[in-house]
Every structure is written in C-alpha cells, then in structure tokens.
Amino acid sequence: MSSIKEYFSEAGKGLKSLVTGMAVTGKEFVTPKVTECYPENRATLKIADRFRAELTLKYDSEGHHKCIACGICQMNCPNGTIQLTTKMVDLPDGKKKRKLDKYMYDLGSCTFCMLCVTTCPQDALEFTNDFEQAVFTRGSLIKQLNYRPEPADSTPAAAPKPAMDPEKLAKIKAEALAKAAKIKAEKEAAAKAAASSTAPEASKDETNEK
Numbered sequence: 001m002s003s004i005k006e007y008f009s010e011a012g013k014g015l016k017s018l019v020t021g022m023a024v025t026g027k028e029f030v031t032p033k034v035t036e037c038y039p040e041n042r043a044t045l046k047i048a049d050r051f052r053a054e055l056t057l058k059y060d061s062e063g064h065h066k067c068i069a070c071g072i073c074q075m076n077c078p079n080g081t082i083q084l085t086t087k088m089v090d091l092p093d094g095k096k097k098r099k100l101d102k103y104m105y106d107l108g109s110c111t112f113c114m115l116c117v118t119t120c121p122q123d124a125l126e127f128t129n130d131f132e133q134a135v136f137t138r139g140s141l142i143k144q145l146n147y148r149p150e151p152a153d154s155t156p157a158a159a160p161k162p163a164m165d166p167e168k169l170a171k172i173k174a175e176a177l178a179k180a181a182k183i184k185a186e187k188e189a190a191a192k193a194a195a196s197s198t199a200p201e202a203s204k205d206e207t208n209e210k
C-alpha cells in the first residue's frame, strides 16, 4: 500500500517539476530578446558611444583637422603608439609655417588610455566606436590619421604694394646721388688738407738730417 502511495507522490512531483519548467520556457517565449545575433545584425548594431575602438583626427565639414603638430600627444603616449612628422610650408603672405606631414598611429600597440585625447590642446583627437578592426597583418594596424587631402590654406594673400610714382622715385634717386657726391667731395677735401699739413713737417725732418 505504501509503495502505491509513494508512486503517486513521485508522479505528482514530476508533474509539478514539468509544469514549472514549461512555465519558465513559456515566459521566455514572450520576453523581448537581449542577445545580439552578430554579424547578421551588423546594419542595426548599436555600440555605446563611450566604447574606444580607434584613435582618429576630428575633421570639420570642409575637411580641416585642428592638429597643429605640437607633438604633445606623441610625448604623452606611454607606448610610442603615435609618430608625427612635420613639414615647413610657404603661406600666401610669404611667411613660413610648420604643419603636420604625417600622423601615424599604431592601433596594435594602443592601450586606449586616452592620454593623447585628454592632453591635446586643440581638441583635435577622438576615439571612434568602430570595433571591427580585425586584419591579417600587424602592419595593417598602423594607420595614417591625416589621410584626407589637405585643403588649400585660407590665409588671404597679402595685397601687392602699389608702385611708386616715377617722378617721386627720380627725385629720391637724384637726392641720394647728390648726397653721395657731397660726401665724396668732403672726404677728398679732408684727405688733401691732411696731406698738406704733413708735407712741411716731412721737409723739416729732411733738412734736420742734412
């Protein structure tokens, strides 16, 4: 008798367990999904803005970046990840200016510490959240950040100086020539005076010797 009672008790427990499991399964059927099906969902995938994937220069709508090639980011990077080269360029106003030539960044050695971004005085750098950076060689991880063609410098060209009035120029020339002739005449007069003052003394010395 006790074995029949035990049998139905265990059957009841199994049935209860089955109902509990089916309740959990049924609940998950109607709960919204929290997992992502990557890469099938690549088009709709949303990565958090704060995710640091790759260093980049900020560009404005005209294709200008704000880097002035000061080298502070390179000095502050603990891994030697940034290598800058600079060049001197001629400006339209005739002056020379040091500009960024190549901004090389090695993603393979970057630890995403953000020191370069936070210490840049120009706010020229940022991190993108583009996480798909898989490549086949380490060399492919070295990137030139100033990859866009340099827009023309917007510094306005200096206005050409107006030509001098020919009459005024001739007058200045004549004055300069007259001044030079006067100085020359004064010098010759002074030289003659010096020669005449030393001549009697020389003849006196000759007489004494005799």
Ligand code: SF4
Pocket (backbone or CB within 6 Å): 066, 067, 068, 069, 070, 071, 072, 073, 074, 084, 119, 120, 121, 122, 123, 124, 125
């Ligand atoms: S990115 Fe900023 S810190 Fe680095 S060289 Fe350019 S201006 Fe200087």
Ligand code: SF4
Pocket (backbone or CB within 6 Å): 055, 076, 077, 078, 079, 080, 081, 082, 109, 110, 111, 112, 113, 114, 115, 116, 117
């Ligand atoms: S995030 Fe850090 S390691 Fe990466 S380039 Fe900037 S300073 Fe260097």
